[in-house]
Amino acid sequence: MSGHAGEPFAKLPVEPKPPLRRFHQARWDEPIIFEQSRPGRRGISVPAAGVPAVELPGSVRRAEPPRLPEMGQLQVLRHYVRLSQENLGVDNAIAVGQGTCTMKYSPKINDRFVSDPKVAELHPLQPEDTVQGTLEIYWQLERILTEVSGMHRVSLQPGSGSAAIYANVAMIRAYHASRGEGRQRDQVITTMFSHPSNAACAKTAGYEIITLMPDADGYPDIEALRAAAGPRTAALLITNPEDTGIFNPRIAEFVDIVHRAGGLACYDQANANGLLGITRAADAGFDLCHFNLHKTFSTPHACGGPAAGACGVSEALAPFLPGPTVEFDGERYYLDADRPQSVGKIRPFIGVTPNVVRAYAWAMTLGAEGLREVAEIAVLNNNYLMHKVLQIPGASAPWDRRRVEQVRYSWQELSEETGVHSEEIGIRAADFGVHYWTSHHPYVVPEPFTLEPTEAYSQEDLDEYAAILAHVADEARRDPDFVKGAPYNQTVHKTDQTWLDDPKSWAVSWRAYVRKHLS
């Protein structure tokens, strides 16, 4: 406080605030909603309609009512508000700690658009004439994404980034099959630091995976690619910048090597947030690419529910795009399902419309210059944060290279000195109300942590985040057992994650939990 307004307060015996937030997570011990259900409770009492009931055939009738929780409105509202308070996310924390996930702010105005009945009450089977505006948004967003990527066409059908990668792999398979080389080309090449969904999707589609390991400079070994590429190569699936944040300057050579072997080159653009308006997939010679609309284009992350992915292809691959495609004849928009070479549907209907609307609104509010500015600020923020983090004794960024939009750092030095591991530093950091993540499996960088500040965070946010890390690193030196005992200010202490590794135990739904653990 300054000036006259502050003077009366200056005399009050108020201690100055400590440099770090005195955060404490709300803790409600909230049971899950199914456990709160009581027979007969209702949120809304619906009066009898007064019209005769329609006799449904037995084959479509439920034998028993769905086992939905039965609760009052207040109890439902309170339940979800409490859960939201037990959470850390972009809306209440500095969420720069989930590198590779591009946790940027999703502007609330875009949520108002999608909660408008014009979007919220759409039915996927409505006649085309009644959804001309929606189809126009699909069409226009496709134009934006073809411009950003340089590709010929883009499909918005995939419901997630990995679904978009899978769609790309399906197109690669269909392309080679159409040339009589489907059986012969049974290998997909990827890199250690590419997003793991590349290997996973290609393997799911039946391909054998060859991984290129990083060389001593941190780039994927180009000589290994030369040795691996051949008549069995279907495609190279590569992320650039990789999850280290290092941009591969020889990417066009990688594409050339694969093309000369008769394979296709597919660009995983999960890390596109630092590239918008700066580089384009098509300019490096790629045949296919994808975007995660929930990363780069600010729509919500899905966590298993529908997010949105987009796959872009060259003209040669366009006939294989998933469908139906959205077309425009100059007067009206329509769906084209008559595409004999299409790989078909990656998910039902034409896409996750609310997310397509959000991404379109986001891109339109920014404009072309704004999109480039997003990338510039994301890169600037990342390099600012890197500068701050590397001043913390014990923190390092393996490979002395400039980074684009994220960095995979290492606490190796601190960990060897103190015995405190990266996960433990992250758990302690949560005591100050921030989120932190280590690395994809396997841990190639020792004691890893991956930060991606995006364009959404202010300089003060980044300063605060770096100060928290510096504080925890200092605690680790002075009192390692204290850091290992964290968290102290969180909802839960430590959770046993071994369930996640065991198909017999894991349960991602209440039904599965009841089946595996209660019956």
Added chain:
Amino acid sequence: MTAGRPVTPATASPTPDASPAPGAPGGAPLTIGLVVNPVAGVGGPAGLKGSDGADVQREALARGSRPRAAERAAQAVRALLARRPGTRILTVAGPMGEDSARAAGAFPELVRIAPGDPSSSKDTTAAVEAMREADLLLFAGGDGTARDVLDGAPSCPVLGIPAGVKVYSGCFAVSPAAAGLTAAEFVPGDGRSTVEAEVVDLDEEVYRRGAVAPRLYGTLRVPAVRARLSGRKVGSSSAGPGSAEGVAREVVARMRPGVRYVLGPGATTAAVGRLLGSATTLLGVDVIQDGELIAADVTEKELLALVDGHESCAVVSVIGGQGFVLGRGNQQISPAVLKKIMASGGLVVLATQQKLAGLAGRPLLADTGDPEADALVEGHVSVITGYRESAMYRIRSAIEELPA
């Protein structure tokens, strides 16, 4: 006092908010055996590259080295008791464990053996044999100690507290505290909770002359360390495609009729034998053809005869942390044998992605003793990392990589 520090001590109770894991013993007392090799690590600071042998130990002490194993064992016990108070500790009287346990605030029970002074390898082996009651055996030392533990044929899973000069074996935790915490979270009798880890050791005599020669001695069951990761995106299962079983499935899937497969030593190649139902050896070189074991634990001479005139393929794993695939522990695959193999079926290497990543971009190494034979494998080799998964990785002659 640090900001945000609670009033109650952090170590007051074990994970108060965590619900017990499925199958967890629900607070049943856990018995941990503790064996300390009191001289482990003594040779390192003295520049002796190891502590094997009484002469070396005397020399190290004369050079002013202080043993560090006792202190590191105490660190592990402290971490164990902080996470799981009330754990029963079974150990050996004096410096082989009792001193460390007491230094960590434990009241250990002692097994009835009388170690010599100073203690020797035999005492370690005898201590392991005397700890049949333990659910898990912690031992503090290095690769040499791990070999002694292996000789004692432990009846329960083990875990090493790294305290030696050479710690190349896979049976060690990353730090003393990690060993203690892993022990505290160990669930006895849960089949999913252990994995096989290799015990390798360097020949110290050779190592002191400047060469690195890791040798595989066998395997021990160790707790599967499941990282307590915050917000991870993927899990890893011990039965996953990147496990030894996954690698073995891929090797078997690639086998062609009529071709002779020369399996080098190691836990991963042993998994191939298990999958085929063949009695292959862990430490020897075996030959498989058409899914059948046609020769086990062969000598170089026998191997040369077996690959002569037959299409043959060598399947070898990476021994130790330096990336050696030929000339270490598999000398039966001699230059003469390798020349015949490279003229027909070629070389396949087995390794997990983690192991390759651990090389930090350095190449795999061949050191058969014949530069001409090494040159045959130079370039890039297909490394099987899991079922339908491989890496293309650089391999070089060790002569070019190691200082003379």
